[in-house]
Amino acid sequence: MEENQITIVDEEGNEVLCDIVFTFENDQFGQKLYVVFSPIGEVDEDGERIYDAAIVVEGEGDDEGGSLLPIENEEEWEMVQEVFGAFLEDEEGEEE
Template sequence: MANEEKIHPGENDQQITLIDDKGNEELYNVLFTFDSEDYGKSYVLLYPEGAADDDDVEIEAFAYTPDENGDASSGDLFPIEDDDEWAMVEEVLNTFLADDDMQ
């Protein structure tokens, strides 16, 4: 199935502002980024700024173009529209969350 993915935890100061369809801005923290050899893309997973550890948090995921430093914070974000690609991203997220629970 998928190749081994290299997960890069988000830096404390790595944040992205998302703008919804109505023009509202919301600040998100980077949970982690990873690259997929199968799809030839980089991905970023985000959660809302100010979310408490015990809150159920909706995590946003995007493919992205890294900036000159390889970061997602100032590169372009792209929606993930392919079902198989979504399944791969969810699998990586579930592995990340399971590993995080073990620590």
């Protein structure tokens, strides 16, 4: 596994390797670190990459990578989607 990848466990208990798209901190809902990721090789019905996000809870020891928590608050999801949208716009602007 590369540094810019994480392994998540899906609802069925399967391990899924994901690319980390980006991480960001935001204190609007308490000081939290968020990660946006994309399962490698998975696409939606239109052939577009699938993206998801989670809250990062960092491990306490140096060798502990931490864990991910789901984002359950609708307002928090909207904030993450807004930040992700701005990130995508920046990425598209750099490609031009």
